[in-house]
Every structure is written in structure tokens, then in C-alpha cells.
Amino acid sequence: MSLRNVFRSRKFSRSFKVTTPSDPSSAGERSSGEESIHCNAWSNMLPELLGEIIRRVEVTEEQWPHRQNVVACACVCKRWRDITRQIVRSHSHKGTITFPSCLKQPGPRDLPHQCLIKRNKKTSTFYLYLALTPSFTDKGKFLLAGRRYRCGTHTEYIISLDADDLSQGSNAYVGKLSSDFLGTNFMIYDSKPPHSGAKPSSGRTSRRFTSKQISPEVPAGNFEVGQVFYKFNLLKSRGPRRMVCSLKCPISSSSSSSSGESSDSISPDGHKMYNREHHYSILKNKAPRWHENLQCWCLNFHGRVTIASVKNFQLVATVDQSQPGGKGDEEMVLLQFGKIGDDTFTMDYRQPLSAFQAFAICLSSFGTKLACE
Structure with a gap:
């Protein structure tokens, strides 16, 4: 049986067999001891062999649903989980999505992640899925959800x-x-x-509400990582919405290693803690061109958007503030968002954006903006 089939089979998930003792009074103790023996057998595997197994699974399966095999490795025991996290983090420059922490790491550099956003108007809820096939009808793998709330004079998306x-x-x-x-x-x-040393934002709108559900390990505040600003269009000039995004983007492991920067530290729960301030990226919407025959503003979404909407946009880099006077590539689309159905939208993103940041930016596009259109 191949390694891939081993991880997919029931035998792998049920490998911790428990023998029921004849004495009911000692069943719990003996069962725990038997399970511990089998657990030790897996965790005591030679580190070189264990690392090689997980590394081969990780590098050969870059997309879902095959990534579930990498997750299966992390579910065996604590030792397997630690090694799996180390190997996945070492390849984080590929932008692969495996664990929840990957949703806040930079996306891929070359080909963007193609995602879908499903909207439920009745509940004001939005669902983000990672597309597994190029088809728009494929629901994909669930990543994040957001819900709109009205809080006094402003709106929040949780x-x-x-x-x-x-x-x-x-x-x-x-x-x-x-x-x-x-x-x-x-x-x-x-x-x-x-990043290490970051302080939560002050102010009523940035504090988390107290709840008994919150774990003591979860910070009590919110940390500002970006801003999205829509420019006013008081003269009602023709054209789409104009927007500017200022983001604190994490530096990918590939750029950090090449520049000789210090490595990142990891918190006890596996969250990546950056030892230095984030790289600031300023993005703006790509200017469309006026199509004389169609009499409308047009952007090339390469087939990923099928319905005209004021919500559609493409974002490109403008200024690299990490380098004085640095210019961004205004042709490279870092995030594009567009409508393909009544309540279905596409979201494609790449470095330096994370899935979390890209989703938040797209959520800002929903809703009427009379002063900007």
C-alpha cells in the first residue's frame, strides 16, 4: 500500500487499537495504558524517517483535497504535529493553505489563489471558499465566514x-x-x-466584547493591520469606485531568508509572530479603460468575472515603503474581485496579501456608497 493510501485508509485513523480487559473495574486504566503504548510506538519513530515521511507528503501535494493528508500527519500525536508544522512553515513561501494560521500568511507569488465568495442576503453573511477546480459551480473548500452587523453609527464585519x-x-x-x-x-x-510587541488598538470600536467563551490564551484586543479608503466622487464623474488600501503585510519566508533577516518566532499555539514590523504595502484600484463600442469602463479579468458591477475591482501596488522611493508594479494584479452571479463573486489574491486581508478588503466593497459612485 502506498503512503498516500495509508493516510487515507481507516487503518491509519484507527491504528491506536485498544484491547478490552476481562476485569471491568480496570477497563479504563488498561485501555489508557494500551493506547499509550501504541501512541509511543508512533511518536518514537526515528526523527529522520518521520521527517522524511511528512516532507514527502507535504511537497507532493500542494492543493486540496490532497492537503488533507498533511493534516492527517499532524493528527497522529503531538510529536508528528510539531514536525508537520515545522515542515509546512519552511515551505510557507509557496502560499499553500493547510492550517488556519496559513490564512494570515502571504499567498503564492506566481499563480494567485482562486477563491469564491458566497453571499446570503437574508443573514448578511459571506462565505469564502478556496476553489478546487476552475469551475464556478464548484463550491470548494471553506476558509472563512464574515457577517455584517450594525453597531450604532458604523458597520462591522466579524x-x-x-x-x-x-x-x-x-x-x-x-x-x-x-x-x-x-x-x-x-x-x-x-x-x-x-508581530512580537504589537499593542492592541485603543478605542471602543477595536475592543473585543467580554465573553466566557474566550480562552485565556486569546488576546483581549484587536490589532490594526490595514485600512481601506474609498475616495469621494462629489462631481459624479464617470468611472468605477476609486479605492486605496494601506496594509501591514507579513514578509514571506523566502524574502526573509534571501535578505538575511532574522527568523520568525512561533507562539505556543502555532501562530506566527514576526520579530520585526510588517512590510507596509499601499495598493490602489487599477484604472479601467473606456470602451468606445460598448460605451462602458472595462478591466481584463481574464474570464474570472462575468457580470458588470460597481463592486468589481483590481488592486495593484503603488509604493514600496520599505525602500525609499520604491515603485510598485502597477500591471501586476495582487487582488481582484468581481461578480459572477446574483450572490456569487470571485476573489483571486497573491503575495503580499493573505487570505484574511484579501477577504476583509472584498467585504468592504459590499454596501452602497453614494458619495463614491
């Missing part, structure tokens, strides 16, 4: 790992998007510190 639990008091809470009164200025908040 982003969660759980499609059914979208509250700031949940352990699945990963961050939020908060708007101003006009819905033209948005702040992106991360639930966890983006």
Missing part, C-alpha cells in the same frame, strides 16, 4: 473560522472589518498580535 459561530466572543474569531459612518473608510483588525 470574520470567523466557523461558518455557524460569528461573534467576537468565539474562539473561532480571527478579526473584523469596521467602517465609519459613511461607509467609505474601513479599518482591518486582527484578533492576534501580528
Whole structure:
């Protein structure tokens, strides 16, 4: 049986066999001892062999659903989980998505991740899926969910790992998007510190509500990681919305190693803690061209957008603030978002954006902005 079939088979998931003792009074003790013996047999595997097994599984399966085999490796025991995390992090420059922490790491450099956003108007809920095939009808793998709430004079989008639990008091809470009164200025908040020494944002809109569900290990505040600003269009000139995004983007492991920067530290829960400040990226919407025959503004979405909408946009880099006077590539699309159905949209992103940041930016596009259109 091949290694791939081993991880997919029931034998792998049920390899910790427990023998039921004849004496019922000692069943619990003996069962635990038997399970411990089998667990030790797996965890005591030679580190060179164990590392080679997990490394081969990781490098040969870059996309879902095959990535579930990498997750299966991490589920065997704590030792397997630690080694799996190390190997996945060492290849994080590929932008692969395996664990929840990968949703806050930079996307791929070459080919963008193609995603779908499903909208439920009745519940004001949005669901992000990683597309597994080029087909628009394929639902894909669930990544994140966001729900819109009206909070006094402003609006908030709570982003969660759980499609059914979208509250700031949940352990699945990963961050939020908060708007101003006009819905033209948005702040992106991360639930966890983006780097060592980061301080939570002050202010009523950035604090997490108290809840008994929150684990003591979960920070009590929100950490600002970006801003989305829609420019006013008071003269009602023709054209799509104009937007500017200022983001704190994590530096990919590939660029860090090549530049000789210090390695990143890892928190006890596996969250990546960056030892230095994030790289600041400023993005703006790519200017469309006017099509004389169609009498409309056009952008080339390469077949990924099929319905014209004021919500559609493409973002490109403008200025690299890590280098004085540095210019961004205004032809390379880092994030594009567009409509393909009444309640279905595409979202394609790449470095330096993470899935969490890209999703938050796209959420800001929903809703009417009278002063910007």
C-alpha cells in the first residue's frame, strides 16, 4: 500500500487499537495504558524517517483535497504535529493553505489563489471558499465566514473560522472589518498580535466584547493591520469606485531568508509572530479603460468575472515603503474581485496579501456608497 493510501485508509485513523480487559473495574486504566503504548510506538519513530515521511507528503501535494493528508500527519500525536508544522512553515513561501494560521500568511507569488465568495442576503453573511477546480459551480473548500452587523453609527464585519459561530466572543474569531459612518473608510483588525510587541488598538470600536467563551490564551484586543479608503466622487464623474488600501503585510519566508533577516518566532499555539514590523504595502484600484463600442469602463479579468458591477475591482501596488522611493508594479494584479452571479463573486489574491486581508478588503466593497459612485 502506498503512503498516500495509508493516510487515507481507516487503518491509519484507527491504528491506536485498544484491547478490552476481562476485569471491568480496570477497563479504563488498561485501555489508557494500551493506547499509550501504541501512541509511543508512533511518536518514537526515528526523527529522520518521520521527517522524511511528512516532507514527502507535504511537497507532493500542494492543493486540496490532497492537503488533507498533511493534516492527517499532524493528527497522529503531538510529536508528528510539531514536525508537520515545522515542515509546512519552511515551505510557507509557496502560499499553500493547510492550517488556519496559513490564512494570515502571504499567498503564492506566481499563480494567485482562486477563491469564491458566497453571499446570503437574508443573514448578511459571506462565505469564502478556496476553489478546487476552475469551475464556478464548484463550491470548494471553506476558509472563512464574515457577517455584517450594525453597531450604532458604523458597520462591522466579524470574520470567523466557523461558518455557524460569528461573534467576537468565539474562539473561532480571527478579526473584523469596521467602517465609519459613511461607509467609505474601513479599518482591518486582527484578533492576534501580528508581530512580537504589537499593542492592541485603543478605542471602543477595536475592543473585543467580554465573553466566557474566550480562552485565556486569546488576546483581549484587536490589532490594526490595514485600512481601506474609498475616495469621494462629489462631481459624479464617470468611472468605477476609486479605492486605496494601506496594509501591514507579513514578509514571506523566502524574502526573509534571501535578505538575511532574522527568523520568525512561533507562539505556543502555532501562530506566527514576526520579530520585526510588517512590510507596509499601499495598493490602489487599477484604472479601467473606456470602451468606445460598448460605451462602458472595462478591466481584463481574464474570464474570472462575468457580470458588470460597481463592486468589481483590481488592486495593484503603488509604493514600496520599505525602500525609499520604491515603485510598485502597477500591471501586476495582487487582488481582484468581481461578480459572477446574483450572490456569487470571485476573489483571486497573491503575495503580499493573505487570505484574511484579501477577504476583509472584498467585504468592504459590499454596501452602497453614494458619495463614491
